[in-house]
Amino acid sequence: MYKPVIGLEIHVELNTKSKMFCGCANDPDEKRPNFNVCPICMGHPGTLPVINQEAVVKVIKTGLALNCNIPENSKFDRKNYFYPDLPKGYQISQYDQPLCKEGYLNIDGRQIRVRRVHLEEDTGRLIHEQGEGSLVDLNRAGVPLMELVTDPDIETGVEARRFAEDLRLILRYLGVSKANMEKGEMRCEVNISLSKNPPAGGGVLGTKAEIKNLNSFRAVEKSIEYEIKRQTELLDKGEKIIQETRGWDDIKGKTVSQREKEEAHDYRYFPEPDLPSLHFTKEDILKIKEQIVELPEERKQRFIKEYGLSRDNVGIFSIRKELGDFFEKTAYELKAWVESEKGKKIDEGEFQKLAKIASNYLISDLLGILKEEKYEENDLRVTPENFAELVKTIYLNKISSKAAKTVLLEMVKNGKDPSQIIEEMGLVQVTDEGEIGAIIKEAIDDPKNKKAIDDFKSGKESALQFVVGQIMAKTKGKANPQSLKELLKKALTK
Numbered sequence: 001m002y003k004p005v006i007g008l009e010i011h012v013e014l015n016t017k018s019k020m021f022c023g024c025a026n027d028p029d030e031k032r033p034n035f036n037v038c039p040i041c042m043g044h045p046g047t048l049p050v051i052n053q054e055a056v057v058k059v060i061k062t063g064l065a066l067n068c069n070i071p072e073n074s075k076f077d078r079k080n081y082f083y084p085d086l087p088k089g090y091q092i093s094q095y096d097q098p099l100c101k102e103g104y105l106n107i108d109g110r111q112i113r114v115r116r117v118h119l120e121e122d123t124g125r126l127i128h129e130q131g132e133g134s135l136v137d138l139n140r141a142g143v144p145l146m147e148l149v150t151d152p153d154i155e156t157g158v159e160a161r162r163f164a165e166d167l168r169l170i171l172r173y174l175g176v177s178k179a180n181m182e183k184g185e186m187r188c189e190v191n192i193s194l195s196k197n198p199p200a201g202g203g204v205l206g207t208k209a210e211i212k213n214l215n216s217f218r219a220v221e222k223s224i225e226y227e228i229k230r231q232t233e234l235l236d237k238g239e240k241i242i243q244e245t246r247g248w249d250d251i252k253g254k255t256v257s258q259r260e261k262e263e264a265h266d267y268r269y270f271p272e273p274d275l276p277s278l279h280f281t282k283e284d285i286l287k288i289k290e291q292i293v294e295l296p297e298e299r300k301q302r303f304i305k306e307y308g309l310s311r312d313n314v315g316i317f318s319i320r321k322e323l324g325d326f327f328e329k330t331a332y333e334l335k336a337w338v339e340s341e342k343g344k345k346i347d348e349g350e351f352q353k354l355a356k357i358a359s360n361y362l363i364s365d366l367l368g369i370l371k372e373e374k375y376e377e378n379d380l381r382v383t384p385e386n387f388a389e390l391v392k393t394i395y396l397n398k399i400s401s402k403a404a405k406t407v408l409l410e411m412v413k414n415g416k417d418p419s420q421i422i423e424e425m426g427l428v429q430v431t432d433e434g435e436i437g438a439i440i441k442e443a444i445d446d447p448k449n450k451k452a453i454d455d456f457k458s459g460k461e462s463a464l465q466f467v468v469g470q471i472m473a474k475t476k477g478k479a480n481p482q483s484l485k486e487l488l489k490k491a492l493t494k
Helices: 053-065 157-174 217-234 282-289 296-305 311-319 319-343 348-373 383-396 401-414 416-426 435-445 449-457 461-474 481-492
Strands: 002-012 076-082 090-093 100-107 111-122 125-129 133-137 144-150 187-196 210-216 245-250 255-258
Touching: 002 157, 002 435, 053 100, 053 111, 053 144, 053 282, 076 210, 100 157, 100 296, 157 187, 157 217, 157 296, 210 217, 210 255, 217 255, 217 481, 245 296, 245 481, 255 296, 282 449, 296 319, 296 348, 296 435, 311 319, 319 348, 319 383, 348 383, 348 401, 383 401, 383 416, 401 416, 401 435, 435 449, 435 481, 449 461, 461 481
Parallel strands: 210 245
Antiparallel strands: 002 144, 002 187, 076 090, 100 111, 111 144, 125 133, 187 210, 245 255
């Protein structure tokens, strides 16, 4: 029996204004090659780097959010290797004194340890043109690059994917990176081996393979699943696993060998002589910690407790932070209304009912309309104040659920106040019992409904729905179907 032993190395480009060791703009959207460059990031002899303080703070902030220890002392090192897109012939990175170490992230109730989070500079980018050879674009060279290394605590491809997804969400909440994988702002590497675990315990660690440059969460999950299968088949045949670097072929759905894996000593790490050591006081760390906002898991727990929402809904509001912010602004408006109306229409205990209505209409209806009408969420014309007004109208049974969707569509299209739309379209729900009673009497006397009424009186409960439908059509959907059904039933059982 083999047990997968999996660790992740995740590289994240930080969204600082300038590069790591020079004043060039850090702009991932720059299309002109070799535009954001200078002698420092191009590795000209005699140039001296200067540490980007903003990048250091963002890495420490990330480490604190991941429950890491922040050592008092840290330093930069030279990692020596040559590639065409590494202008200096070495990379300024961190080796034995990273900025953050010994943290963790909980995934589905399991603690995945974070061994270290350190800071380095990114390389340039190679562009392979058919018939033209390879071109080098150094716009990315020197961009602040954060690297996170987990302990080998991950056991499945699904768990690795969840870790990467949750990490990206935290990075976005912290504002340290957009971490768009399709743009290369977040890149994952997998270290995986199979451990032989005899029934008596103990265990023998296997030889690991590294899967490089995975640029999607799906690739992380699928490459691990493939590699577990590949290594298992080799071991079952009595063959040895080679320590190597492998790539992921997304089209073929398999990993492919690239080169034998280097060891740390192959890089000849030594302290970077052109940069000073870093020293942090407790006060320094406390100031950075105070900048950390409410994180996704904290938001989930608070939304469940404060608003009484389902886990599915709070999951959506945590993943789509802007939507969660919109919901919360709506909830504040509703809470203010509840407090102002206390002792009149509703009491404070009804607040969660309002919050649930808001949540359901946001997720089920508003998102559906945006998708159907091909609107972007950031182009939303609906304000939280107007959305809260719509929720109150629904709660007070002034309009039907069908009418509410019509109103919401109009709000999305033109940004109008819901009250104005309801008035213009004549959608106010009939709630007066006297008026409804007259409509019900008319329906009972209508010959078209006689069979359905007789069937109901004979015990066929479902027959009543036909009469309800007739009345709803007559009132153009302005009657509340549930109230109508109860009043109709009451009139027929007198």
